Amino acid sequence: MYKSTGNSGSRIANAIIVPMVAVVVISLSGIFALLHWSARVSDETAEQSQYQLIAGALRLTQNYLAKQQNGVVIWDEAYHRINQPEPSQGWIYDNVMHWLYKTDGFNRSVLIDREFKLGSVYAQNHSTKWLNAKLLADLKPAIAKVRARYIASFKRTPSGLFSYTPELISTRRSIAETGVVALEGEPYLFSAAAIIPQIQSVTPRRVPPAVLVSMMPLRGEKLQEISEMSRLDGFVLMQQQSSEADLGRYPLKSPLGETIGVIAWQTSQPGTQMMRRIDPLLILAALMIAAVVVLVTVFTRQMTRRLARSEAKAVHTARHDALSGLPNRSRFHAMLSDTLTENADGETNTAVVYIDLDHFKDINDTLGHSAGDKVIVAVAQRLRRVIPESGIVARISGDEFAMVIRNCEDDVWLDFILDQVQDEISRPIMIGRRELFASLSMGAAIAPRDGNDPDELLRKADIALYDAKANGRGRRSFFEQSMELQVQSRDKMSRELRLALKNDELDLAFQPQTDTSAKRIVSVEALARWTMDDGTVVPPSQFIPVAEETGLINELGIWVLNKACAKAHEWPGITMSVNVSPNQFKHPRFVEKVMAILAANNLPPQRLEIEVTETVFAGRNDSVLKALRRLKNLGVKVALDDFGSGYSSLSYLRRFPFDTLKIDRDFVSDMNGNAEAEAILVSIIQLGKALGMTIVAEGIETIEQIRFLQAHDCHRMQGYFISRPLDACALSQFLEDFQGKYSAGFGMDLSYRGRTAEA
Missing domain, CATH: 3.30.450 (Beta-Lactamase)
Known part of the structure; x- marks a missing residue:
């Protein structure tokens, strides 16, 4: 036993000492290289700083010329x-x-x-x-x-x-x-x-x-003034760039970007000067480190014997989660593989269950990670208690767990077991004096029905878990082939949408909005449309959610915004309204992207209206409010879309002064003959007016709805009765016809309603 331990200790010692010596040598070499690199960077930084000083001095001089x-x-x-x-x-x-x-x-x-x-x-x-x-x-x-x-x-x-x-x-x-x-x-x-x-x-x-x-x-006294302001000496005005290494160069460019001269100066090199002073100290330090390495080598050989004795404990730690004590992902995969091998004849069923704690992030955010750790421990203990003795439970990562349940009689029996799991977890968890309630989403795959390969079963259990979470959380789903088809279809659509965006194969449709009199088109709403190469029309209700899930919504939203701003020039005097997804506001440079698009298309900010829904405020993220205020300060109009569809719309009106309020189409469609719906609609219009907002009614489908809204002075109206969404050419023709034939208003002739277009 001792001989074995000694041999093991010797192997461990060699495994540690040889790499350690190599690491020390490499580290010392790296330190020397890093310091010399840092010195070079310091020299470059000093030159860049001097460059900025000259730029600032030149700007001050130019500003003084304007003042003169x-x-x-x-x-x-x-x-x-x-x-x-x-x-x-x-x-x-x-x-x-x-x-x-x-x-x-x-x-x-x-x-x-x-x-x-x-x-x-x-x-x-x-x-x-x-x-x-x-x-x-x-x-x-x-x-x-x-x-x-x-x-x-x-x-x-x-x-x-x-x-x-x-x-x-x-x-x-x-x-x-x-x-x-x-x-x-x-x-x-x-x-x-x-x-x-x-x-x-x-x-x-x-x-x-x-x-x-x-x-x-720019010579003589004027050049001397710039030199004094920048606190740099030795200014020389040259016609061309110099190749001397220690000479700084500031190019003078004309308004057209052409270099017409160069201000040159002798740069300081603090990094090079520093290295001349510390190189001897570095050599001495390297010798001292070498001596320490020798001492550590002797000490390491003694310590490796102790390390060999704790090898079994280390192996256990490597295979188990430190917080919950459950097997970790790699150990769970090995145990699942062994279980499936034992049951290779397929005489009994084996269930693989993926578990995810619902809204666990909220616990960490509100109570802290310490409380979150206690919840994980409590859930792990309860899972071990409720699972059958022959079962396996493991912590995969974060708030994700997995179980293997052997000898499943049928789906009904497994459903009963998972009911017990859910009931056990739903009991309150005490964190100090606070009661917390947890819920689980679970997805299950069953061998051999869903396959015998461990990775395949885990993948299918994960697909079932996604289905459970997508359908409301706090529930469970058993894998079905249709789920995989949905995942594959979603993945296929995601790849095709990405390719369509890359190749600029999407289109825009525009739905007009009239003013109160219904005699003038004052705004159009830009809507994304996708027709595949084979002529298949993909409705927005399909590809927009896929874009949201895959993160393509940022690229899609920027594409729509850029195309809409470019098209806006074809219809002067008309506001261009563009929907913006809540996920787009999470991008740290979203406002800068909007500014760049406006500048690139030479479109005044006042002609752009950003439409957001109240979900953009989910989580009470102040960064969203800051982004909206920045857009509003630029002159971009901000509209709250689908007003009334959420439970807290009024609180958002109080938190942010919107320019426009778009009434949810359900209020308009329900108002025909419905006194309560009409009263609510009138109240919303009056509320918006009291707050100084422009009111837009969506979903107009009858002349009676228009007359009702006109009677209550609704500012803008939009819907199929006015026009379906049109492509750019059709919209231009529609605007021409609308202006030419129907300036007398509604009620004279209703045949002008928009030509049929893709909805």
Whole structure:
């Protein structure tokens, strides 16, 4: 016995010491390599930090250029004189361009009039040859942005006129864009600012401003100012990138993205300097570690004898769950395999049962993981008590357990056993002074009926468990072939949907919404449609749940949002409404994705309406509210869909100020002749109006419903009576017909109802 233990200890010692020495050598080498890599990263980080300092200093310098222009660009007299049909070039020269040169050093200036034409050109040396088509092309993006910002600053008044109100005089903030351009082979700083009035003005239409572009060379004192602000010395302005390793480079780019010069400086290298100081210390530390390794080797040989004696205990621990004491997943699989081998003749049935605790995460979240651990222990003890003596129970992971029940007489007998399991677990579990109630979902597969392979039986039991959870939890399901077909069908649809999204094979349909008078289409709701290559139409009720389960809903939702925003330009003046799944709000950058889509499609946020249901607030997740508020602050409208279908809709109206309230279609369909339904509908309309929301009624199918809603001043209406969902071409034709034929309102002719389309 002792000899065996000694041999085992020697083997363990060798198994530990040899790898340990190898690990030490590799670790020391890794430490040296890591430190040198860290030094290089530190050098790169220092250079990047210096790069950012230069970028910040350059921005401050450019902002100061814009501020220097304020005296001439925010000036009523300049505004009126420059915008005359034939402005005085002498006045502009003396009071604008030459004045800027004398006071602030702008030695080049260009005035672009309201028609985007060249108005005046100034150079300190009275030359005009410096202005060429290439320079104007470089300046064009900045000028265009200034003109666009000026136009956007006008606000429409109730009278239909446009009002422009400048910033407070004390702030003296101009509408300007700054940057760097190449002039005569040399970088020049420029500021392009709109010529704007000092006081509020009201005009019948918005007119682009004249734009003054003032420039000065980036050299001498100006370059020295940037160097002082960035606290970096040795600035050199170069025309091309340098290949020197210790030289930092900041490229100067024109508004068109072209590199027109490089600011170079001598970078500091803190990492390299540090390594020169600590390399000797590292070598000394390596020698000390080597000495420690020798001592540990001697000590390890002594300890391995003790480790050999605890080998049996270690094997047990490796095969069992530490918390519950039950066999773990790998041990359970081995025991199941042995059981099936013993019963290979198939004379008796063997049941494999998967068990999942319902809503176990809520216990951890509300009472803490300590309480959750006590529940796991209590459930494990009860399962061991209630299962037949010949049975096996194991903890698979987290809140999942599994059982093997031998010698099952039939399904009725197994059902009786599982009833006992469920009754035992449903008894209250005491955690301190608190009573907790647990419930189980169970899925069972039976050998040899459902197969004799362990993995196959476990897979089928898992499918049955999924069926039990999908049908309400707190119940059990026996595996049936139809369940597997459903899983395969869902998996097949998931793969086909993923491929359809990848190949852009889905379509959009649009369902119009009218205003109160039913004479004008004010909004359309975008709906995803999927027709396979073979012509099979997959209804949204099938592929949307699959997308939710598989996580494809995020990709599908972004696809719908992008396509809808792109199509919105075909129907100006109409709001584009898009449904957003609760799962999409879980994405940490969902709002940024919406912003990117709006920007990519050049769509004003005010023309987009996001529709959410109250399930988006499940779990009272504050991040959802923050995302909704960010969207609303951007100008995107937010609608609460299917209002009234949930038990707590009013609480959501109190938590978040929605722009739009969409009444659930059941209220509209039930109101015909039903006084109670009509009273509820009227109450919802009045509630929404009191909260300042736009009210939309869905599911309109009769003229009587429209007249009722008109009588109670419902803002918008949607339904098959107005139009079924239409594709883009059909919607364009529908809008044309609607505007042309039925501006007189409903009741005149009802034949205009939307052409039949895929619902």
